Amino acid sequence: QVQLVESGGGLVQAGGSLRLSCAASASMLNINAMGWYRQAPGKQRELVAKIFSGSSTNYADSVKGRFTISRDNAKNTVSLQMNSLKPEDTAVYYCMILTTSLRAYWGQGTQVTVSS
16 A cells, blocks of 8 residues: 655745655555645645656746756655745645556645744
């Protein structure tokens, strides 16, 4: 059973930075994409950023230019560098890995709180 372990969340003031990391507990082959989603209270879970096996990326419009997603294929890790954080970035952030057979694995979530 693959587990995803996230780290790096916390409390930061507006304008600050945080880096989230996610590591798979077991070696995973055939990864299609890795990404980060977030869910704020009372809102639906939304895509923040995704990186595909060929290193192409997708970002939500709200984070473009501020967040950067990266991955280490050898270590099965994915990271999210978040700069210029805003209060509206406050949410629980979830790591996701999608295999080539379209099976998705999710992390337990890590809280990011941005104070104004």
